[in-house]
Amino acid sequence: MEVFAGDIVYSKAGRDKGKPFIVLEVLDAQYVMLADGRKRRIDKPKKKKMKHLLKSGHAAEQIGEKLRGGMKVTNPDLKKALAELLEDYDA
DSSP: OOOOTTEEEEEOSSTTTTOEEEEEEEOSSSEEEEEOSSSSOTTSOEEEEGGGEEEEEEEOHHHHHHHHTTOOOOHHHHHHHHHHHOTTSOO
16 A cells, blocks of 8 residues: 555554544655644654555645645644545544
């Protein structure tokens, strides 16, 4: 599975199982850094193995562009992107 910064993924394992996250950074072939702007905030992202993730097929393009451009991404940015792309995720 190949993921990029800005992709929306779901956790398949752990106490956060079933929750959506936005990929902030791909560390290597096994690990990524995730945040959702709520419980996992931008200042303390979650390091998670890719085998424990499920791609949603959606991407937060604006977040991905900001991350690739080195611009600052805020927690409200993440919450808004998730709310817009996933109707069942409250803003």
